[in-house]
Amino acid sequence: MSEFIRKKICEGVAFSSVTDDRFKIGRQSATLIVPLSRENAAANALLSCVLSRSCREYPDFTALSRKLDSLYGAALYPSVRKAGENQMITIAASGLEDRYALDGESVSQELAELLCSIIFDPDMTDGRFREENVEQERRQLIETIDAELGDKRQYATKRCIELMCRDELYSVSRYGSREQVEALTNDELFRAWENLKNNAQTEITMFGSTSPDKAYEGFRARFENMPRKPVGNYIKQITPDEVKHYTETEELAQSKLVMGFRCLGTNDGKEKLENALMSAVLGGTPTSKLFLNVREKQSLCYYCVSNVQSAKGIMMIDSGVETENIEKTEKAVLEQLSLLQNGDITGEELGNAKLALKNSLLSSLDSLAALQSYYTAGILTDSLMTPAEAAEYVGSITAERITELAQKVQLDTVFSLVGN
Amino acid sequence: MGFTRIENKRMNEHYYRMEHSSGLTVIVYPKKGFRSAYACIGTKFGSIYSQFDFNGKRVSVPDGTAHYLEHKLFESEDGDAFSKYAKTGASANAYTSFDMTCYLFSCTDRFDESLKILIDLVQSPYFTEETVAKEQGIISQEIKMYDDSPDWRVMMNLFKGMYHNHPINIDIAGSVETIADITPGVLYECYNSYYNLHNMVLTVVGGVDPQEVLDIVDRNIKPSAPVDTRIILPDEPYGVVTDYTEQALPVAVPQFEFGFKEDSTGKYATNRELIATSILMNAFVGESSPLYRRLQDEKLINSSFGYEYLEGLGYRAVILSGESRDPKAAAEIISEAVRDLHRNGLDREAFENARRVVYGKQSAGFDYKQSIASELINCEFTGRKIFDSCDAIADITLEEVNGRLAKQLDADNSCLSVVKGIDGIAE
Numbered sequence: 131m132s133e134f135i136r137k138k139i140c141e142g143v144a145f146s147s148v149t150d151d152r153f154k155i156g157r158q159s160a161t162l163i164v165p166l167s168r169e170n171a172a173a174n175a176l177l178s179c180v181l182s183r184s185c186r187e188y189p190d191f192t193a194l195s196r197k198l199d200s201l202y203g204a205a206l207y208p209s210v211r212k213a214g215e216n217q218m219i220t221i222a223a224s225g226l227e228d229r230y231a232l233d234g235e236s237v238s239q240e241l242a243e244l245l246c247s248i249i250f251d252p253d254m255t256d257g258r259f260r261e262e263n264v265e266q267e268r269r270q271l272i273e274t275i276d277a278e279l280g281d282k283r284q285y286a287t288k289r290c291i292e293l294m295c296r297d298e299l300y301s302v303s304r305y306g307s308r309e310q311v312e313a314l315t316n317d318e319l320f321r322a323w324e325n326l327k328n329n330a331q332t333e334i335t336m337f338g339s340t341s342p343d344k345a346y347e348g349f350r351a352r353f354e355n356m357p358r359k360p361v362g363n364y365i366k367q368i369t370p371d372e373v374k375h376y377t378e379t380e381e382l383a384q385s386k387l388v389m390g391f392r393c394l395g396t397n398d399g400k401e402k403l404e405n406a407l408m409s410a411v412l413g414g415t416p417t418s419k420l421f422l423n424v425r426e427k428q429s430l431c432y433y434c435v436s437n438v439q440s441a442k443g444i445m446m447i448d449s450g451v452e453t454e455n456i457e458k459t460e461k462a463v464l465e466q467l468s469l470l471q472n473g474d475i476t477g478e479e480l481g482n483a484k485l486a487l488k489n490s491l492l493s494s495l496d497s498l499a500a501l502q503s504y505y506t507a508g509i510l511t512d513s514l515m516t517p518a519e520a521a522e523y524v525g526s527i528t529a530e531r532i533t534e535l536a537q538k539v540q541l542d543t544v545f546s547l548v549g550n
Numbered sequence: 551m552g553f554t555r556i557e558n559k560r561m562n563e564h565y566y567r568m569e570h571s572s573g574l575t576v577i578v579y580p581k582k583g584f585r586s587a588y589a590c591i592g593t594k595f596g597s598i599y600s601q602f603d604f605n606g607k608r609v610s611v612p613d614g615t616a617h618y619l620e621h622k623l624f625e626s627e628d629g630d631a632f633s634k635y636a637k638t639g640a641s642a643n644a645y646t647s648f649d650m651t652c653y654l655f656s657c658t659d660r661f662d663e664s665l666k667i668l669i670d671l672v673q674s675p676y677f678t679e680e681t682v683a684k685e686q687g688i689i690s691q692e693i694k695m696y697d698d699s700p701d702w703r704v705m706m707n708l709f710k711g712m713y714h715n716h717p718i719n720i721d722i723a724g725s726v727e728t729i730a731d732i733t734p735g736v737l738y739e740c741y742n743s744y745y746n747l748h749n750m751v752l753t754v755v756g757g758v759d760p761q762e763v764l765d766i767v768d769r770n771i772k773p774s775a776p777v778d779t780r781i782i783l784p785d786e787p788y789g790v791v792t793d794y795t796e797q798a799l800p801v802a803v804p805q806f807e808f809g810f811k812e813d814s815t816g817k818y819a820t821n822r823e824l825i826a827t828s829i830l831m832n833a834f835v836g837e838s839s840p841l842y843r844r845l846q847d848e849k850l851i852n853s854s855f856g857y858e859y860l861e862g863l864g865y866r867a868v869i870l871s872g873e874s875r876d877p878k879a880a881a882e883i884i885s886e887a888v889r890d891l892h893r894n895g896l897d898r899e900a901f902e903n904a905r906r907v908v909y910g911k912q913s914a915g916f917d918y919k920q921s922i923a924s925e926l927i928n929c930e931f932t933g934r935k936i937f938d939s940c941d942a943i944a945d946i947t948l949e950e951v952n953g954r955l956a957k958q959l960d961a962d963n964s965c966l967s968v969v970k971g972i973d974g975i976a977e
Binding site for chain 2: 153191196198199204224266269274282283381382417425430432450451481482485486489492493497549
């Protein structure tokens with residue numbers, strides 16, 4: 131496996147690659163990052179679906195699917211996520227490595243060209259995307275948004291974040307709102323496309339055994355005269371003044387409890403790892419404080435997990451419990467947090483969490499998909515380390531630092547989805 | 551007796567297999583250049599093993615016992631396995647399915663210590679009234695979580711709609727009521743019947759050496775004498791129970807699973823049968839198919855639409871699933887297409903196209919340690935061989951796929967399971 135190599139194409143556009151011949155499937159992606167915006171989030175999200183559906187050369191869903199089939203079932207996956215208060219639109223592609231192709235074709239080059247066409251040569255006439263493609267993807271995106279309501283764990287966490295960050299951009303959903311998706315016009319999509327193409331901070335990746343040179347040249351030719359400013363990376367540190375409680379009821383067998391905390395917000399690679407380790411000690415592993423006490427000792431739940439989002443400065447803890455145990459669980463979680471804040475962390479607890487985090491970082495080296503998502507998630511991280519460097523750094527973090535970071539954790543909002 | 555090396559030149563893959571003198575089947579699948587390793591011990595005992603003969607005695611256990619046993623095996627007299635793994639840094643887990651239970655870990659360091667923990671875990675049962683009772687609260691919450699899961703409910707309801715008697719129609723974790731009847735005695739009985747090394751497989755995939763694995767097994771395994779254990783399955787008629795079943799849950803888009811029950815033949819499917827079904831289904835419902843296009847144009851499916859083949863001892867069915875505003879309309883179009891398919895058969899172009907797709911998907915599986923390990927275990931328990939599928943893709947014929955079709959997708963033996971919204975919430 132080669133080193134991770136990152137080359138600048140122009141200001142705000144980079145191409146990164148890892149050459150690795152251990153796998154049968156190679157992976158490529160294009161990630162476009164813009165500041166999260168209440169007005170544009172929906173257009174960007176819908177655009178990513180419309181673009182991945184077809185392109186000028188393969189101008190409808192069936193034609194593009196046939197092309198992908200002929201490349202041994204290659205696949206395109208559009209996805210949208212939030213990275214702090216930025217929106218990240220990724221179109222990923224995966225396909226068989228060239229040496230396994232039965233007819234000697236270069237699947238990787240064809241996929242790279244396809245990815246480039248999808249972004250730059252969409253299926254449009256006179257500045258308008260083909261109407262049937264827009265309508266089809268609009269309907270499907272609305273169904274995706276609606277379907278999020280069906281996964282109660284996901285819904286409860288999303289709702290808690292919305293309520294906690296209601297006056298912050300972070301409350302904007304990654305897909306925008308259902309109403310916005312419904313109302314989007316073809317013109318708005320066109321403007322979103324122009325904006326993403328010309329202004330988004332962009333990262334192209336190519337991971338696999340094929341030399342990335344040709345693909346690099348292809349993307350460079352498209353981007354070199356289109357410099358743009360990298361997105362801002364500023365995090366506003368918020369201190370909650372009082373704890374807010376919200377409750378909704380639904381016909382459910384199990385109630386969901388989500389606790390939203392403020393914590394250190396940071397884009398620094400090292401501080402992100404420190405936050406991750408703090409969260410692992412508290413509630414990230416089967417030997418964490420939450421697992422051992424809330425689940426094993428008190429048998430209150432099947433899961434009680436903490437999850438830190440450093441780029442926003444929040445930590446979410448969520449659990450599924452009996453309705454009559456909601457308060458008891460909340461109290462039990464706060465007790466464990468308070469222990470951590472008071473420096474109650476044994477060498478064993480810290481050691482276990484470090485080993486778990488190191489294991490997860492180093493495991494990513496054996497999967498191109500994991501490696502790609504590690505680097506994509508890290509695009510906005512300052513001084514991002516390789517997984518191996520990160521694992522080494524984790525080993526050096528002290529218990530004092532964990533206590534210090536735990537002390538920055540403050541409860542902001544509690545959301546209960548109560549079953550009846 | 552040492553390892554046998556088994557290889558596939560086409561895929562450039564190989565592994566080592568042996569039947570260890572203890573009774574355990576050991577498979578080591580080295581992945582060159584990998585730093586991590588994934589190990590899994592599987593036992594051929596899952597939720598459908600609710601009735602069996604053990605040394606001539608008939609045993610029936612409460613629903614959810616196999617899964618409960620999986621939870622409790624993590625505890626032994628000298629502490630719980632998670633704490634032991636925590637000291638090696640391995641990420642450990644376990645799962646119970648309809649027909650097996652698997653215990654696994656993945657690590658990047660101190661493999662030998664973790665493998666010892668795994669071997670000890672399945673060989674040191676320790677169940678007391680107190681430890682068994684403690685798990686009730688945790689598993690009850692796990693069950694309730696699944697009760698609220700539309701994905702899970704729509705699937706279980708389908709199995710209940712398709713199967714009259716086969717225990718695949720019972721939730722893997724049982725219910726809050728049935729697990730209350732599980733005692734240490736029940737757990738020991740199942741343990742003694744099925745956690746016998748002759749009924750178990752160890753697979754290790756990743757940056758490991760076969761001899762290293764063997765040395766650790768040699769040092770830590772406690773040999774077991776074979777036992778006579780036989781699963782008792784009730785007779786299952788060919789026909790489904792009902793052609794439609796629904797449940798209301800707080801969802802905003804209805805979910806469906808549309809199952810086509812087929813003759814289970816009483817045997818596990820062969821590699822060739824599975825590959826034929828994959829090719830058939832990719833051609834029939836893949837994204838480039840006319841059926842996918844029609845369902846999409848009529849706004850009846852979205853990108854969640856797909857198929858799976860359900861297959862095990864005494865059950866076989868093709869299942870199409872997804873989210874849909876109108877599952878009944880989607881099912882009607884699918885049934886009509888199924889009838890057309892039976893009339894016309896698959897054509898050569900669609901066959902060749904799908905074969906390429908299946909070849910790509912099959913290749914992808916070899917990139918993932920977990921998928922290799924679980925496929926190897928699956929193969930051991932079903933008499934299949936992992937590389938036979940690769941060979942089947944290369945030489946399977948259109949006639950063979952059409953021959954397979956003749957035994958599948960019976961439009962008159964289907965069941966549609968729907969989870970719809972609760973009135974006032976859904977549209």
